Amino acid sequence: MSTTAPEPVITAGIGARSVPVHLGAGALALVGPLLAGAGAGDGALVVVDGGVAYAGEQVAQSCREAGLRVAVISVPAGEASKNLGELERLSREAARAGIRRRDAVVAVGGGVVGDLAGFLAASYQRGVRLVQAPTTLLAMVDSSLGGKTGVDLPEGKNYVGAVYQPEAVVMDTSVLATLSARELSCGFAEVVKYGLLVGGELMDMVAAWPDLPGPDAELADLIRRCAECKLEVVAEDEFDLGRRAILNLGHTVGHGIEAAAGYDLYHHGEAISLGLLAALRVSEHSLDLAPEWRDRTAATLARHGLPVRLDPSVDVDQVVEIMSRDKKSDGRALNMVLLRAPGDVLTHQDPDPAVVRAAIEELA
Numbered sequence: 515m516s517t518t519a520p521e522p523v524i525t526a527g528i529g530a531r532s533v534p535v536h537l538g539a540g541a542l543a544l545v546g547p548l549l550a551g552a553g554a555g556d557g558a559l560v561v562v563d564g565g566v567a568y569a570g571e572q573v574a575q576s577c578r579e580a581g582l583r584v585a586v587i588s589v590p591a592g593e594a595s596k597n598l599g600e601l602e603r604l605s606r607e608a609a610r611a612g613i614r615r616r617d618a619v620v621a622v623g624g625g626v627v628g629d630l631a632g633f634l635a636a637s638y639q640r641g642v643r644l645v646q647a648p649t650t651l652l653a654m655v656d657s658s659l660g661g662k663t664g665v666d667l668p669e670g671k672n673y674v675g676a677v678y679q680p681e682a683v684v685m686d687t688s689v690l691a692t693l694s695a696r697e698l699s700c701g702f703a704e705v706v707k708y709g710l711l712v713g714g715e716l717m718d719m720v721a722a723w724p725d726l727p728g729p730d731a732e733l734a735d736l737i738r739r740c741a742e743c744k745l746e747v748v749a750e751d752e753f754d755l756g757r758r759a760i761l762n763l764g765h766t767v768g769h770g771i772e773a774a775a776g777y778d779l780y781h782h783g784e785a786i787s788l789g790l791l792a793a794l795r796v797s798e799h800s801l802d803l804a805p806e807w808r809d810r811t812a813a814t815l816a817r818h819g820l821p822v823r824l825d826p827s828v829d830v831d832q833v834v835e836i837m838s839r840d841k842k843s844d845g846r847a848l849n850m851v852l853l854r855a856p857g858d859v860l861t862h863q864d865p866d867p868a869v870v871r872a873a874i875e876e877l878a
């Protein structure tokens with residue numbers, strides 16, 4: 515086996531760092547060569563989601579073949595693992611495995627393990643090397659990129675964490691073959707978001723997408739375009755002080771729906787599906803977005819099994835209340851992201867609350 519990794523498909527300049535993204539079927543085999551080739555420490559701690567153990571084993575194997583010392587820790591699947599107790603457990607396991615300052619943590623899993631193991635890498639011995647190896651579609655197009663890491667508190671999601679960039683992101687599209695249809699759809703809701711943010715060719719690709727996951731080369735191309743969009747935004751605004759807000763398209767209403775439904779009825783991507791449609795409706799009202807975009811988007815979302823109607827058990831009053839209670843760093847009432855057209859995005863919009871309410875009611 516070759517010990518040099520191929521050229522990354524994207525190299526993002528974020529602050530003083532450069533973050534290479536490797537993408538394609540079989541890419542997990544690159545993790546060992548990438549770490550060994552960097553010439554730093556000789557240890558790797560593979561933190562893997564329990565639902566995708568085989569991918570952790572592939573990474574561990576590639577690290578062993580590259581001559582690294584390897585320890586593997588499994589994290590139980592699910593958001594409940596993203597907590598301080600689990601961070602302590604992983605930190606102590608890392609210490610017992612002899613992981614030192616120049617060694618690496620490799621996060622193998624979806625956003626839960628990416629955020630948890632990413633924060634472990636940011637905090638363990640004040641920061642060790644990190645490779646993100648996302649295994650869900652959502653993690654490939656969103657959570658593994660941009661450096662946000664952290665854990666939840668009972669008081670709030672993502673309340674403790676750090677912005678910490680990985681030294682590489684390795685996306686192996688072949689692992690998506692084992693991801694459930696529901697999780698694939700949820701990731702696709704974020705893909706639709708990028709289609710709307712970027713417009714043009716990406717919007718057309720998204721609207722024409724066949725059954726998920728879809729043909730491998732095309733899928734890799736789709737993921738690359740979404741990742742490029744996110745990394746471009748992050749490169750401009752790593753610490754989320756301005757432009758990064760555009761990534762919240764569909765998330766103001768989406769979070770309200772997710773929370774009002776008790777984080778139970780809807781998975782994140784499903785709530786975002788509804789949130790995107792509400793944001794498009796408000797955009798029609800406030801910015802004259804052509805209604806065809808909402809129709810096309812709804813058809814695309816529905817075709818991939820995402821909800822386009824709000825479940826009657828969700829109380830619209832509660833959605834609105836949660837939205838206006840959500841943290842408003844700049845004092846604006848709703849702080850939504852709206853579109854004039856796909857690719858023509860405005861952040862920090864403060865639409866008439868009655869219009870927003872009507873857009874949510876219309877979903878029901």
Ligand SMILES: NC(=O)c1ccc[n+]([C@@H]2O[C@H](COP(=O)([O-])OP(=O)(O)OC[C@H]3O[C@@H](n4cnc5c(N)ncnc54)[C@H](O)[C@@H]3O)[C@@H](O)[C@H]2O)c1
Nearest residue numbers: 563565566591624625626649650652653657662689692693
């Ligand atoms: N850091 C960020 O910028 C950012 C952005 C968006 C979301 N997030 C976070 O991401 C998390 C959600 O991530 P997610 O949607 O990837 O969920 P997840 O990590 O919980 O993974 C979803 C499920 O898929 C399983 N799984 C993962 N890969 C698999 C595969 N290839 N085959 C079979 N099963 C597989 C997991 O076991 C899990 O049950 C949330 O905690 C959210 O806060 C972070």
Ligand SMILES: [Zn+2]
Nearest residue numbers: 704765782786
């Ligand atoms: Zn999201």
